[in-house]
Amino acid sequence: MDWNNADHYKVTSSSVQSAWQSPLVGPPPATTPESVAARMYQARVTLFETSRATELCMNKRTAVFKGLLGKYKKLAASHEALKPKITPKWRSYCSVSPKCKADAHKTEVNQLTSALFSQANEKICLEDEVKKGKALAAELETRATAAELEDAEKAGLLKVLGREIIKIDNMLTKFFPLSVEHAQATMAKLRKKRDLAVAAGVSYEWDFEDYLVSIASRVKPLKSFGVDMLDASFRTFKALWLGEEVPEEIPALARRLHEGPSRLNEWRESAARVGADEALSFVLSWYDGGIKLDVLQNMRAGSPHLSDPDLVAKRKERAYSFIQFADVHKFVEGPISDAEAEMSDGEEEVEDEEVAVVSASTVPSSGNNDPPVSS
Structure with missing residues (x-):
């Protein structure tokens, strides 16, 4: 209950009933309100209420005072308990003048503002770093995806290359059967050098390198044979067609040798x-x-x-x-x-006419009757 509200008293039906029981007031008369007795009765009720209100106000003030006194004692006890904990810095602060305190507060506010600005700038920098990190992660993910696609493409190309290499080896075996034994011996020799298990006698399957070694062991002699065959073809052509130029292209030379x-x-x-x-x-x-x-x-x-x-x-x-x-x-x-x-x-004569027709079709125009050329 507030001390300022202790002077107020609210009249209720219970207070009126208590006034009836008082010998000073007594029960209300049976006459109408306009009678003198009724007015006197009303005056007695009012007097009773006034006296009772004064008593109740005093009781309220006493109760409020006791409550405030208890709070004061508690605060005093708390203050006494806090005295040993007060630091010299706080005592010096309390002894400082209000102007110095205001300056100190202003300085502290400026420091806090600067700290807040620093934190804001740091937050912006961190956000930028986060954005850069996200962009870098996206780029790395894109690169990883591209690398996966490239690896898949390489794997597909290797499969195709493997099939083509096997086809080439089979073709060489078919068209040059005499080179099979030499190719297999060369491949087995090199395989034993690079694989100790095969050198120990373990069975194995051919891989890309084995096929390449087999092809190389056949292509090298074939290259020499091809050079020798081409040289022999040149000599044969010169011997059969004296004074005639040897065709520069192999297909043309082959047609003539036929x-x-x-x-x-x-x-x-x-x-x-x-x-x-x-x-x-x-x-x-x-x-x-x-x-x-x-x-x-x-x-x-x-x-x-x-x-x-x-x-x-x-x-x-x-x-x-x-x-x-x-x-x-x-x-x-x-x-x-x-x-x-x-x-x-x-x-x-027919050949001469054909040459003349071709020459006439390729002769450039004089330019007078040329059709327009669109760009």
């Missing part, structure tokens, strides 16, 4: 022409005008040089002796008949 049997037959015919001409030249040199060349188109039957073995042997010996005088290394074209000459002239 014509080698026909060209060899042509060389045989050329050598036969040279030998026959040389033999006939020897004969005619001894019989100037005595032998008609038209007669030599037919062979006389019954000649002893065709039936007598001794004469046949002497004939062949003498004929073979003409070889040293015949230039068989020079290619000699055979005589061309009239029909073949006409056919050859017709083919040359």
Whole structure:
């Protein structure tokens, strides 16, 4: 209960009933309120309430005082208990003037404000670091994903490469069966050097390196064979087609070499022409005008040089002796008949017309009648 509210007293029905029981007031009269007795009764009730209110107010003040006194004693006891705990700094602070205290408070406030600003800046820096960390984590995650994709792609490429390597080894085995034994021996030797278990006799399966060693052991001799075959092809071409340029591309050279049997037959015919001409030249040199060349188109039957073995042997010996005088290394074209000459002239005219058409189509225009060119 507050000390300031102790002067107030609220009249209730219980106070009126207590007034009825008082001998000073007594029960209310039965007359109407306008009567004098009723007014007197009302005055007595009011007087009773006033006297009772004074008593009650005093009781309230006494109770409030006792409560405040108890609180004061408690505070005093607490104060006495706190005295030993008061530090010299606090005593000096209490002895300082209010202005100094205000300055000290202001300085402390400034220090606290600076500390708050520092904490705010530190918080901003920490937030920036957190953002950088998140960005770095996202970048690392992206890199990890890209690395995983790259590893998966590499794994796929390795599988494809492995299949292709096996195919190449199988093709070499199929087309070059003689190289299988050498390739297997080379591979087994190198496998034992890099795998001690295999050297101890443990069975194994071929890996990529084994296939590569097998292929390399075959490709190296094939390379030498290819170089030798190419050199032989060049020599063969130059021997069959004297004075002609060797094709620079291998497919073109291969196509020309496929014509080698026909060209060899042509060389045989050329050598036969040279030998026959040389033999006939020897004969005619001894019989100037005595032998008609038209007669030599037919062979006389019954000649002893065709039936007598001794004469046949002497004939062949003498004929073979003409070889040293015949230039068989020079290619000699055979005589061309009239029909073949006409056919050859017709083919040359057709080729000349085709060349002329191609040249006309490629001649640049003068520019006067050129169509417009869009950019």
